[in-house]
Amino acid sequence: MARDVKCNVKNCHYWGQGQECTASAIEVNVDGGAEKASYVAETNCHTFKAK
Incomplete structure (x- = not known):
């Protein structure tokens, strides 16, 4: 299973530093x-959850 999930949706609540998903x-x-x-x-x- 992937441990690092990249996300480019900057207005998502779970968007973290380095484009990492924090969900x-x-x-x-x-x-x-x-x-x-x-x-x-x-x-x-x-x-997805809006900031």
Whole structure:
């Protein structure tokens, strides 16, 4: 499992120094509720929380 998760969303509550995600867990889902994604653009991070 990855220990270092990089994030470029500067207005996220969990965005940390060096573009590191400081959330204790990360949830990523497929748009539209599907179980498989064909492209990166079909996924999104549900861990995001605005600052």
